[in-house]
Amino acid sequence: MEAFLHQVLAGLATGGIYASVALALVMIYQATHHLNFAQGEMAMFSTYIAWSLISAGLPYWAAFALTVVFAFILGVVIERVVIRPVENAPVLAVVVVFIALLVILNSVTGWIYTYTIKTFPSPFPAQPLFGNKYVSSHELGAIGVTLAVLLLLYGFFRYTPLGLAMRAAAQNPDSSRLVGIRVGWMLALGWGLAAAIGSVAGMMVAPIVYLDPNMMGGILLYAFAAALVGGIDNPGGAVFGGFLVGVLENVLGAFVIGNELKLAVALVLIIGVLVVRPSGFFGKVYVTRV
Amino acid sequence: MALLEVTQLHAAYGQTRVLHGISFAMEAGTITTLLGANGAGKTTTLRALCAMVKTQGEIRFAGERIDGRATEDIVRLGIAHVPDGRGTFVNLSTEENLRLGAYTRKDREAVEADLERIYGYFPRLKERRAQQAGTLSGGEQQMLAVSRGLMLRPQLMLLDEPSFGLAPLVVRELFAILRAVNERERVSLLLVEQNAALALELADHAYLIETGRVVLSGTADEIKRNDAVRSSYLGY
């Protein structure tokens, strides 16, 4: 029982990270109907920037904040420079551009930082909090940070005019232009936000999986699975899916199929959901009158 | 000086040319209507004014050239476009739709006041303010579209077939409000309608468009009395 509880809590911690990346994927999907295969590498690259800043002697949280800003700008620039020209291109061209981005970010990181695995600090104490024996401080902290990010985002989209404009631009670009919204910039902002969320996820997961250019490969897969389980156009569903996938992965890995086949969980989930229920299990069915 | 002046406007969707040099003008504070059969180019003319199609020719708004500018910038000059098909943000609430109409405005308090004023015009929208806009009825969505346009506090409002698909009673209510808006708030209206009788009742001036050209123009009364218009468009 104790072991089970431990796995569930650890699953919630990694699940929060999947949830963040899944949310970033959903944001870009909602705005452009593309799947960002480079989402993981963008997060990985930002995490290396954080590592540089911390190594240069910056306090952790200062480096954290700077990295989030950097990731945001990186996302905006990538959208304006790389993605914009293929906005209306065939699916294959867009997929190829995303794959190219993945490859470029991965190799540039390897070039600058080498492929040697690095440790990444956690801002949370090494001793478990409150003397509990189920969950480490970092895992608890990661859950906390994830929840804070989710709340901030929810508030932003729900209660600010800019958030409203971004939602509007994503679902109806023509009407948005007719009320004066600069749709192109809204998409770029969406990319920036997605990249920023991803960078937080990267910094939270790096102390667990260590820093290396390929660290996000598996995480991206779980995030895709999470986004699909929740419905690729449903932010709330993606978050729930993230936690669910995290727990499933840990519990199944520990007690059923063994740690070696954890990625197969993601593979089966992705193909299973796509084939059985492509709209996800929480995908909204919008009622529309014509 | 005319509020809106269009000279030799051409427009095309890809290879298909739709407008072949349309010219017309309207004065501030008036209601002008563009009449014509299906496919004559009425909707395209409105879309051209907002840079939603590629155009050639000159468009002046309050004396300033606006052709070649981006849609978002034209809207900021005070031109509200109530599009064909209503352009509802179906997943957002009714009130969010209205607030989006005022997206470019900075005068927060006036926006709140305008929201209440519009709920005064359309009490139905107030009842449904928190409802997902996609679930509103066709008539309600049309009212929402007009209201969203009004939230801009426009000088000029472009209305594309506002009567389309609505019950006669709803149409009458909507047109009464349009007249009130024009008279009380001095909003100029450029109205595109297939229902010529309805449009001529509301409008001061009218232009008849056939296959992308203006073939007849005059005051609404003159047009109403024109024999060709009567037999082809009014049916009596």
Place this chain on the structure above:
Amino acid sequence: MSRRQRIVFAVVLALACALPFLVSNYRTFQFTLVLVYAIALLGLNILTGYNGQISLGHGAFYAIGAYSAAILMDRFGVPYWATLPVAGAVCLVAGFLFGLPALRLEGLYLALATFALGVSLPQLLKYHHFEKWTGGVQGIVITKPDPPFGLALSQDQWLYFFTLVVALGLFWLARNLLRGRVGRALMAIRDHPIAAEAMGIHTAMVKSITFGVSAMYTGIAGALGAIAVQFVAPDSFNIFLSITFLIGIVIGGLASITGALYGALFIQFVPNIADELSKAAPWAIFGVVLIGFVYLLPAGVAGGIRMALARWRAKRQNI
């Protein structure tokens, strides 16, 4: 083939036959890999280029082919040449089966499903219950075949010719299929799926079979690759192998048979040259070139050559 094409083909074939006697054994080995990649790329191109089904996980079928050959040779003592049909058949079935659920997936989602397959593949290959056959993390080492009939060739030279013959056969088959009714049906499904169905093309069946045939080509390439490299291990079949194939067909030219060869030359030799800069350089170059091709030359090298030839001919006629 037109007369001009025949001449070009004969010259290229003659050069290809002379090649192993002009360069070192190591270079010969590299050209063997070019042929291997060309077959794999042709397989992916049939699926993605001609039929419009995006696969980001074709490395999986390459791996299945490679492991089939390695296991047959290592555990069952099957001669190397006999492993090819088996590897091909295994991949045909595997591809067909994967293609069945994939039928329900539109372009982007198929890309995602195959991407997932590509990413999780190394882990599946390491699975300890399969270790008896797969050798687990260590993989399998196989011996290089000697030339038969006492031919006076080195092992590398013999393998090169063996691969060349297989490649010629597979290219000939693909050319006959793609230039005719089958090719037109594939492209009709890619460009106008609804119209294709209305014209009486059994879309679902054609797409599944295409997936199978595509996997078969890539699987045979995998088997040949394993024999040439003499080694299979899970980590050589990671997602970057699948991405390499995608890069190959985009750069060589989508929906082009000769494009597979250009793509193979590119993915074999560009990394060799760029490697001297940095271990990461080949991939950085791949990425940048890939984006460049999407923006500037979406028809790939094959399309570029076609355009240049057409321009040259037009110029000559004008004089």
